[in-house]
Amino acid sequence: MEEKKQATIVDVAKAAGVSVATVSRVVNGNYPVKVETKEKVKAAISSLNYVPNVQARELNTRRSSTIGVVVPGLHNMFFAEVIDGIEDAVRQDGFSFLLNCAQNDPVQEMQAINTLVARNVSGIIVISPNTKNISENFYEELVQRVPLVFINGYHRIRGVSYVGNDEQMGSQTALEYLAGLGHKRILFVRGCNSDSYDIKEDTYREFMTKRENFSEDYILNIGEGNGVETVDATTEALKLKLPQLQPTAIFCCNDLMAVGAMNACKRLGLAVPDEISIMGYDNIALSRLVEPKITTMDQNMFQLGKSAAQLLIETIRGGKSKRIMLDNVLVSRDTTGVCKDNL
Amino acid sequence: MEEKKQATIVDVAKAAGVSVATVSRVVNGNYPVKVETKEKVKAAISSLNYVPNVQARELNTRRSSTIGVVVPGLHNMFFAEVIDGIEDAVRQDGFSFLLNCAQNDPVQEMQAINTLVARNVSGIIVISPNTKNISENFYEELVQRVPLVFINGYHRIRGVSYVGNDEQMGSQTALEYLAGLGHKRILFVRGCNSDSYDIKEDTYREFMTKRENFSEDYILNIGEGNGVETVDATTEALKLKLPQLQPTAIFCCNDLMAVGAMNACKRLGLAVPDEISIMGYDNIALSRLVEPKITTMDQNMFQLGKSAAQLLIETIRGGKSKRIMLDNVLVSRDTTGVCKDNL
DNA sequence: CTGTTAGCGCATTCAT
DNA sequence: ATGAATGCGCTAACAG
Numbered sequence: 001m002e003e004k005k006q007a008t009i010v011d012v013a014k015a016a017g018v019s020v021a022t023v024s025r026v027v028n029g030n031y032p033v034k035v036e037t038k039e040k041v042k043a044a045i046s047s048l049n050y051v052p053n054v055q056a057r058e059l060n061t062r063r064s065s066t067i068g069v070v071v072p073g074l075h076n077m078f079f080a081e082v083i084d085g086i087e088d089a090v091r092q093d094g095f096s097f098l099l100n101c102a103q104n105d106p107v108q109e110m111q112a113i114n115t116l117v118a119r120n121v122s123g124i125i126v127i128s129p130n131t132k133n134i135s136e137n138f139y140e141e142l143v144q145r146v147p148l149v150f151i152n153g154y155h156r157i158r159g160v161s162y163v164g165n166d167e168q169m170g171s172q173t174a175l176e177y178l179a180g181l182g183h184k185r186i187l188f189v190r191g192c193n194s195d196s197y198d199i200k201e202d203t204y205r206e207f208m209t210k211r212e213n214f215s216e217d218y219i220l221n222i223g224e225g226n227g228v229e230t231v232d233a234t235t236e237a238l239k240l241k242l243p244q245l246q247p248t249a250i251f252c253c254n255d256l257m258a259v260g261a262m263n264a265c266k267r268l269g270l271a272v273p274d275e276i277s278i279m280g281y282d283n284i285a286l287s288r289l290v291e292p293k294i295t296t297m298d299q300n301m302f303q304l305g306k307s308a309a310q311l312l313i314e315t316i317r318g319g320k321s322k323r324i325m326l327d328n329v330l331v332s333r334d335t336t337g338v339c340k341d342n343l
Numbered sequence: 344m345e346e347k348k349q350a351t352i353v354d355v356a357k358a359a360g361v362s363v364a365t366v367s368r369v370v371n372g373n374y375p376v377k378v379e380t381k382e383k384v385k386a387a388i389s390s391l392n393y394v395p396n397v398q399a400r401e402l403n404t405r406r407s408s409t410i411g412v413v414v415p416g417l418h419n420m421f422f423a424e425v426i427d428g429i430e431d432a433v434r435q436d437g438f439s440f441l442l443n444c445a446q447n448d449p450v451q452e453m454q455a456i457n458t459l460v461a462r463n464v465s466g467i468i469v470i471s472p473n474t475k476n477i478s479e480n481f482y483e484e485l486v487q488r489v490p491l492v493f494i495n496g497y498h499r500i501r502g503v504s505y506v507g508n509d510e511q512m513g514s515q516t517a518l519e520y521l522a523g524l525g526h527k528r529i530l531f532v533r534g535c536n537s538d539s540y541d542i543k544e545d546t547y548r549e550f551m552t553k554r555e556n557f558s559e560d561y562i563l564n565i566g567e568g569n570g571v572e573t574v575d576a577t578t579e580a581l582k583l584k585l586p587q588l589q590p591t592a593i594f595c596c597n598d599l600m601a602v603g604a605m606n607a608c609k610r611l612g613l614a615v616p617d618e619i620s621i622m623g624y625d626n627i628a629l630s631r632l633v634e635p636k637i638t639t640m641d642q643n644m645f646q647l648g649k650s651a652a653q654l655l656i657e658t659i660r661g662g663k664s665k666r667i668m669l670d671n672v673l674v675s676r677d678t679t680g681v682c683k684d685n686l
Numbered sequence: 687c688t689g690t691t692a693g694c695g696c697a698t699t700c701a702t
Numbered sequence: 703a704t705g706a707a708t709g710c711g712c713t714a715a716c717a718g
Contacts, residue, residue, distance in 0.1 A: 006488065008711055019689045024713060034687060049488075054462045055398045055407070056711035060694040064398075066441070066462070074427040075628065077420060084417040087444050096458060098409070099442045101430050115439060117349075119397045119409070141392065145349055231632045256632075263634040285418065289574045289599075290633055291606040351695055362705045367697055374698095377703060399695035403710040 007048035016044035027052055058120065067097045067312060068116030068124040072104045076226050077284045078254075078301055082127055082151060085305025093313050095122075106133035113142065123147040123312045128194075131155045147315040149308045152196070161321040163308040167196060170297045170328030171203040174251060174279055177330055179211070182339035183249035183277060187218050187241070189234060189261065190253045191225020197253050200281075204251065217245065225254060234260025235267070242268055248276060248339045255280040255287040258294050262335065273337035283331055292334035299328055350391035359387035370395055401463070408438045410655060411459030411467040415447045419569050420627045421597075421644055425470055425494060428648025436656050438465075449476035456485065466490040466655045471537075474498045490658040492651045495539070504664040506651040510539060513640045513671030514546040514594075517622055520673055521592045522554070525682035526620060530561050530590035532577060532600045534568020540596050543624075547594065560588065568597060577603025578610070585611055591619060591682045598623040598630040601637050605678065616680035626674055635677035642671055 009027075013020045018037060025031040026041045033041075044050070058064045069086055071079050083099070090097050098119060100112035109130050116124055129150050131139060136157060142148060143159040150162045178186055188204045190197040201219065208214035220241060222233045234257045238250075242264060252258040258280030262272060270276050272292060280287050280296035287294040307324055315321060352370075356363045361380060368374040369384045376384075387393070401407045412429055414422050426442070433440050441462060443455035452473050459467055472493050474482060479500060485491060486502040493505045521529055531547045533540040544562065551557035563584060565576045577600045581593075585607060595601040601623030605615060613619050615635060623630050623639035630637040650667055658664060 009713095010711080020712075021690080021714085022688060025688085028713080030713095032687060037688085051457075051461050053402075053711050055402050056694090057713070058694095059396075059398050059402055059696095059711080060713055062694070074423045074430070077423070077628075080417050080420070080423040083442075084444070087417070087442065091443075096441050096443070096462060098439050099426075099430065100439070101427070101434075114394060118394045119439060228628055228631070259632055266634050285420075285571055286629065286632065288571070289602055289629065291609050352697095353695080363696075364698080364706080365704060368704085371697080375703065380703080396695050399710090400697070401710095402695080402712090403697055405710070 006053070007050040009050075009052070011048055012041065012044045012050050015048060016040045064120045064122040065095050066119070066121050067095055067309075067316075068100065068113070068119070068121040069097050069127070070100050070102055070109060070112045070116070070124065070129075071127045072102055072226075074101060075228060077286060078226070078282055078299075079127060081284070081301035082305035082308075085302035085307075086125060086309045087305075088302075089306045089309035089313070093309075095309075095313065102130070104130075106130040110134055110138065117142075117146060121146065123149070123316045125149045125151060125308050125312055126153075127151045129153045129155065131157070143321075147312060147321075149312045149315070151304055151308045156323075159321050161308075161311050161315060162323040163304055163311060164323075164325060165299050165304070165328050166325045167199050167328065168203050170281070170299075171200045171251075172207065173328065173330055174281070174297050175204065175207045177332075178249045178251065178277065178279060178336070179207075181249070181277065181336060182341070184211075184213055184339070184341070185218070185245070185247040185249070186213075187220060187245060187247035187250045188253075189220045189222060189238075189250060189257045191230065191257070192221055192223055194225065197225065200253050218247065222257065222260075225257065230254075230256040231260040231263065235263040238264035239267055242270070242276075248341055249336070250276065250278050252278065252280050255282045255284045255294060255296055258296065258335070259286060259290055262290065262292075262294070273335050275340070277336040277339070279336055287331075288333065295333045295336040296331050297328040298331050300326060349396070350393040352393075352395070354391055355384065355387045355393050358391060359383045407463050407465040409441060409462070409464050410438055410652070410659075411441045411443065411456070411462070411464040412470070413443050413445055413452060413455045413459070413467065413472075414470045415445055415569075417444060418571060420629065421569070421625060421642075422470060424627070424644035425648035425651075428645035428650075429468060429652045430648075431645070432649045432652035432656070436652075438652075438656065445473070447473075449473040453477055453481065460485075460489060464489065466492070466659045468492045468494060468651050468655055469496075470494045472496045472498065474500070486664075490655060490664075492655045492658070494647055494651045499666075502664050504651075504654050504658060505666040506647055506654060507666075507668060508642050508647070508671050509668045510542050510671065511546050513624070513642075514543045515550065516671065516673055517594060517624070517640050518547065518550045520675075521594065521620065521622060521679070522550075524592070524620065524679060525684070526592035527554075527556055527682070527684070528561070528588070528590040528592070529556075530563060530584070530588060530593045531596075532563050532565060532581075532593060532604065533596045534573065534600070535564055535566055537568065540568065543596050561590065565600065565603075568600065573597075573599040574603040574606065578606040581607035582610055585613070585619075591684055592679070593619065593621050595621065595623050598625045598627045598637060598639055601639065601678070602629060602633055605633065605635075605637070616678050618683065620679040620682070622679055630674075631676065638676045638679040639674050640671045641674050643669060
C-alpha cells in the first residue's frame with residue numbers, strides 16, 4: 001500500500017504560519033479567529049488534505065461520538081430493520097456506530113461488549129440481551145461506566161434504559177380480533193428460549209381459560225423460533241397437528257411461523273383464510289411478500305431502533321435512564337377471516 | 344449518569360505496585376515479565392475491571408483495528424447477509440467495523456466515507472458503490488490514503504480491490520438450465536439502475552438470439568428492483584403481460600421478482616412449475632421460505648462479505664490490491680420443470 | 687485574538 | 703526483568 005501519511009495539525013500550523021491552537025480553533029469554530037488568519041489556515045488545510053484525527057480528539061476530550069450496537073445475529077430480518085432505525089437516528093445526531101454480532105451466545109455477547117468498551121464507545125445498545133445467562137451483575141456494573149439501552153428483553157436493571165413492545169397487550173389485541181371473527185379453537189404456535197414467547201403464551205392461556213376454551217394440546221412449541229429453519233419446522237409440525245386438532249385459527253408468535261403455517265395449509269389443501277385463519281406477529285417484510293399477505297401485529301422495528309438510539313444519545317448527554325413501551329398495532333391483511341363454523 | 348470513570352493503566356500500575364510499562368507488557372504479552380509480578384498485575388486488572396483504551400493505543404501505534412463498511416441500505420436482505428459475512432471475518436481478525444448506510448444516494452455515500460476516514464479506519468468496504476454518479480476521481484484519490492474494497496459493481500479503479508460474482512456466467516448457466524428443460528419462450532424480468540441487470544440482459548439477448556428466439560417484447564423492466572415494492576410491482580406487471588405473452592418460463596433478475604412472479608401466477612391460476620417455470624437469482628433466505636421453494640442462482644452473499652473483509656485486511660497488512668470473481672451456482676428447487684409444450 | 691503548554695492513555699526506547 | 707521518560711495528535715486552560 002501507498003503510505004502517503006496523513007497531515008497533522010502541526011503540519012497545518014506550520015504551513016499556515018500559526019500555532020496549533022489557532023488551527024484547532026478554526027477547525028472547531030468554537031473561538032473567535034481573525035478572518036484573514038482563518039483564511040490562511042483553511043487554505044493550508046485544503047492544500048494538505050488535512051482531516052482531524054478523531055481518535056486523538058476524543059482521547060483528550062474523553063468523549064466519543066461512537067456508540068456500540070450488539071445484536072444476536074443478522075440473518076433475522078427483524079434485527080436488520082431495528083438496526084436500520086438505529087442507523088437513521090444515529091446519523092442525524094452525528095454519531096457513528098460499531099456493530100457486533102453475538103451469535104445468540106452469552107459469552108460472545110460479553111466479549112462484544114468488552115470490545116466496545118475498549119473502543120471507548122459512549123454508549124451501547126443491546127438488542128435482545130442475554131441477561132439470563134450473563135450474570136445480571138455484569139450489566140449492573142457496566143452501566144456505572146457506560147450508558148446502556150436494551151431493546152426487547154424484559155429486564156429491570158437499575159440505570160439501564162429500555163425500549164420494547166407491550167407484547168402482552170399486543171397478544172391480547174390479536175386474540176380478541178380472532179375471537180371477534182368467531183374463532184374458538186385457536187392453535188397457539190411458539191418457539192423456545194425467549195420470554196417474548198412466554199409472555200404471549202401467558203396471555204393466550206388466560207384469554208382462552210377465561211372463555212372456557214383452553215386446552216393444553218393447543219399449545220405447540222416448534223423449537224428455535226428465529227432461524228431459517230423455523231419456517232420448515234413449523235410446516236412439519238403443523239402437517240401432523242392440524243388434521244388431528246382441527247383448529248379454525250392459528251396464532252403464531254412470529255411471522256416466520258405464520259409462513260410455515262401457511263405452507264402447511266397449502267400442503268394439506270386447507271384454504272386460507274376460508275377454511276382456516278392465520279395470524280402472525282412482528283410484521284417483518286416477509287409478511288407482505290407472500291400470497292396471501294399475512295395478518296399480523298406490527299412491532300414497528302424501525303421505530304424500536306430509532307427510539308433506542310435517541311434514548312441512548314439523550315442519556316449520553318446527561319439524561320436519566322428510562323423505559324419506553326411501544327404499543328403493537330394490528331395490521332389486517334388477507335390470512336384472517338370470519339370463522340365458518342358459526343355460519 | 345453515574346460517572347465512575349474507567350480505570351487506566353496508571354491505576355492498575357498503582358494498585359499492583361509496578362510501573363505502567365510493566366502493566367503494558369503483561370497486557371500485550373510481548374515482553375518477558377516475571378511470573379509473580381504478572382500475577383499481581385492480572386489481579387489488579389480484574390479487580391479494577393481494567394480494559395485498555397483502544398483509542399489511546401492506536402493513537403500512538405498509528406494503527407487502527409477498525410474498518411468501515413458502506414452499504415446502500417439494510418431493508419434488503421441481500422445486504423444483511425453480506426454484512427453478516429463481513430462481521431464474521433472481521434471478528435476473527437480482531438477488527439471491528441463501523442456501519443454506514445448511504446440510502447442509495449451518491450452524496451450520502453461520499454459523506455459516509457468521509458466520516459469513516461475522519462474516524463481513522465484502516466480500510467473501507469463499499470457495497471455496490473455508486474461510482475457512476477460520484478466522480479471516479481474521488482475513489483482514485485481516496486485509495487491513495489486508505490485501502491478500499493468494492494463488492495458488486497463492475498469498476499476497475501487503480502488500486503481498488505474488488506469482490507463480485509460472475510453474473511454473466513451465472514445467467515448463462517440459468518438460461519442453459521431452462522433451455523435444457525425444453526423452454527423456448529422465456530420471459531426476462533429486470534429492474535432499473537444497476538449494471539447487474541444490464542449484464543444479465545446482455546447475456547439473455549445473446550443467448551436467445553443465438554437460438555433465433557429473441558423478441559424485444561420478452562424483456563420486462565419493472566422499475567426499482569430492490570425495494571419492498573419490487574414484489575408487488577412485478578406481480579402487477581406480470582398479471583398484464585403473462586396472458587398476452589404466454590411464456591413457458593420466467594427468468595427473474597432477483598428473488599424478489601421471482602416471488603412477485605409466483606404471486607402473479609397464483610392470481611392467474613397458472614400452476615408452478617407445471618404450467619410455467621420460474622427462475623430467481625441471488626438465493627436470499629426468502630427463496631426457500633415460500634411455497635413452492637424457488638429455483639435460483641446462489642450468489643453466496645455471506646462468502647462475498649467474508650472474502651471482501653479478508654481481502655481488505657490482507658491489503659491493510661501490506662498486500663496488493665486484487666480482484667476476486669466468485670462463481671454463481673444453480674440451486675435447483677421446486678419452481679422449475681420440464682416444458683409441457685414439447686410433450 | 688493568538689501562542690504556549692499540559693495532559694488524554696498508552697507503547698516503547700533507553701537505562702538500570 | 704523492570705522503571706523513567708518520550709511522544710502519538712489533539713483540545714483546553716492560561717497567559718499574553
